Amino acid sequence: MTTSWRIPPQTGRLIEVPSGSTLRVIDPFGQQISDVFAFNAADTRESLSSGRTLDNLGKYLVTTGDVLYSNRSRPMFTIGEDTVGRHDFILTPCSQATFDLLYPDHTGYHPSCLENLTKAFAPHGITADDIGTTLNVFMNVVPKEDGSIDILPGVSKAGDHIDLIAEDDLLVGVTSCSAETCNNGVLTPIDVELRP
Amino acid sequence: MTTSWRIPPQTGRLIEVPSGSTLRVIDPFGQQISDVFAFNAADTRESLSSGRTLDNLGKYLVTTGDVLYSNRSRPMFTIGEDTVGRHDFILTPCSQATFDLLYPDHTGYHPSCLENLTKAFAPHGITADDIGTTLNVFMNVVPKEDGSIDILPGVSKAGDHIDLIAEDDLLVGVTSCSAETCNNGVLTPIDVELRP
Numbered sequence: 001m002t003t004s005w006r007i008p009p010q011t012g013r014l015i016e017v018p019s020g021s022t023l024r025v026i027d028p029f030g031q032q033i034s035d036v037f038a039f040n041a042a043d044t045r046e047s048l049s050s051g052r053t054l055d056n057l058g059k060y061l062v063t064t065g066d067v068l069y070s071n072r073s074r075p076m077f078t079i080g081e082d083t084v085g086r087h088d089f090i091l092t093p094c095s096q097a098t099f100d101l102l103y104p105d106h107t108g109y110h111p112s113c114l115e116n117l118t119k120a121f122a123p124h125g126i127t128a129d130d131i132g133t134t135l136n137v138f139m140n141v142v143p144k145e146d147g148s149i150d151i152l153p154g155v156s157k158a159g160d161h162i163d164l165i166a167e168d169d170l171l172v173g174v175t176s177c178s179a180e181t182c183n184n185g186v187l188t189p190i191d192v193e194l195r196p
Numbered sequence: 197m198t199t200s201w202r203i204p205p206q207t208g209r210l211i212e213v214p215s216g217s218t219l220r221v222i223d224p225f226g227q228q229i230s231d232v233f234a235f236n237a238a239d240t241r242e243s244l245s246s247g248r249t250l251d252n253l254g255k256y257l258v259t260t261g262d263v264l265y266s267n268r269s270r271p272m273f274t275i276g277e278d279t280v281g282r283h284d285f286i287l288t289p290c291s292q293a294t295f296d297l298l299y300p301d302h303t304g305y306h307p308s309c310l311e312n313l314t315k316a317f318a319p320h321g322i323t324a325d326d327i328g329t330t331l332n333v334f335m336n337v338v339p340k341e342d343g344s345i346d347i348l349p350g351v352s353k354a355g356d357h358i359d360l361i362a363e364d365d366l367l368v369g370v371t372s373c374s375a376e377t378c379n380n381g382v383l384t385p386i387d388v389e390l391r392p
Contacts, residue, residue: 050247051288051329054345056297060286061343071325073293090256090286092247097269101252129267132328133247143339147257149250 003194007034009187012116012175014123015194016041017166022080025137025174026161026191031154031184033177035093035113035134037121038076041169044126046070048077050089050133060143062089067167068135076170080163084156088141090149093117093134094179103181110178117173124171131173137162139182153184163195199390203230205383208312208371210319211390212237213362218276221333221370222357222387227350227380229373231289231309231330233317234272237365240322242266244273246285246329256339258285263363264331272366276359280352284337286345289313289330290375299377306374313369320367327369333358335378349380359391 007013009032017023017038025034040046052069054060062068063085068077092098093113099106118128138156143149164172176190177183203209205228213219213234221230236242248265250256258264259281264273288294289309295302314324334352339345360368372386373379 045323045325049288049328051286052293055287055294058298058347059344060339071328073291073297090247091251092245095269097248098251101269102254127241129241132245132267143256148255 001196005192007174007176007190007192009176009189010111010178012113012120012173013192014120015172015174015192017170017172017194019166019169021166022195023164023166023172024161024193024195025164026159026193027138027156028158028191029188030156030158030160031186032188032190033139033154033183034137034190035117035175035177036137036164036172037117037131037134038170038172039121039126040070041171044124044171046072047130047132048135053089060090062087075167077164077167080165082162083160084138084162086140086155087162088136088139089133090141090143091133091136093131093175094177112178113175116175116178120173121171151182197392201388203370203372203386203388205372205385206307206374208309208316208369209388210316211368211370211388213366213368213390215362215365217362218391219360219362219368220357220389220391221360222355222389223334223352224354224387225384226352226354226356227382228384228386229335229350229379230333230386231313231371231373232333232360232368233313233327233330234366234368235317235322236266237367240320240367242268242270243326243328244331249285256286258283271363273360273363276361278358279356280334280358282336282351283358284332284335285329286337286339287329287332289327289371290373308374309371312371312374316369317367347378
């Protein structure tokens with residue numbers, strides 16, 4: 001039986017994903033980003049690793065068939081169906097510091113993916129320090145030849161999705177991104193389905 | 197008084213770097229890579245973060261004047277003099293798994309930067325799980341438009357160096373890389389100087 005949730009913009013959710021099941025992340029309205037991070041449910045010292053994954057794959061754009069590795073170089077997810085093919089795995093989730101450092105016009109508190117992931121994982125004794133570079137689903141990040149990184153509007157359309165097949169029992173945090181700037185100025189929800 | 201060490205190929209060293217002092221990493225013979233990782237000496241839950249740094253800088257090539265951030269978005273280093281300007285901050289240190297996964301001709305044990313960093317940090321209760329994406333000094337990594345990542349021979353010449361100015365009291369692990377493939381086939385030492 002498929003279970004589904006709608007994640008309102010600027011919030012997050014923890015989903016327990018058993019080994020072999022599929023987490024489908026859906027962009028119901030288009031151009032919204034979802035930050036995903038994961039821990040091994042049996043040992044939360046093992047977590048999703050951008051560096052291990054990009055190193056082992058020899059590429060920074062991940063899509064169907066690619067394995068996403070943990071910090072112990074063990075498979076955590078395999079990517080199944082992917083109707084977009086453009087996801088970032090280089091940058092960290094937006095945080096209060098992101099808004100303070102990068103958006104000088106901003107003042108005071110701003111919701112963030114790091115805060116929302118931290119809240120989602122907190123019941124399992126996980127803190128913000130443990131949350132590394134996220135898989136930024138539907139985020140359009142372009143490393144350019146001159147060494148700069150462009151963050152462009154996402155290319156996902158309403159209904160686009162990516163399937164993450166769990167290779168172990170996982171605790172997965174999923175957000176609907178909090179940053180106006182990288183979601184083309186409009187914040188919309190993210191839908192998630194857990195398929196056995 | 198400047199203290200200096202020679203780090204033989206396929207080994208690593210821990211250096212305690214007080215706030216305000218400079219760690220100079222030198223390539224004495226050219227085309228050798230050095231993996232660098234750091235923890236806050238007063239709280240080893242705070243560590244160097246590739247994702248926070250690249251996000252905050254808006255670029256993946258770091259050089260003179262750039263701040264390298266921790267997982268708490270606090271400055272850990274500022275880069276001083278840099279005679280190369282080409283360092284990778286996307287990939288993880290080579291590990292036993294790297295050799296097993298990426299070099300099918302290889303069998304059995306292989307020394308690695310992850311093993312050497314783990315040994316270096318062990319006296320401080322730090323384990324391999326805590327060591328994330330390293331600053332891969334002198335490593336020539338090129339993310340290409342098609343999403344692939346090229347690892348090219350380094351461009352550092354004999355005597356080239358980079359200065360890392362500590363923004364806090366730090367525990368710094370430094371290796372002379374263990375992987376034949378990304379050091380242009382020849383393994384040579386790395387020299388390090390600690391300048392007050």
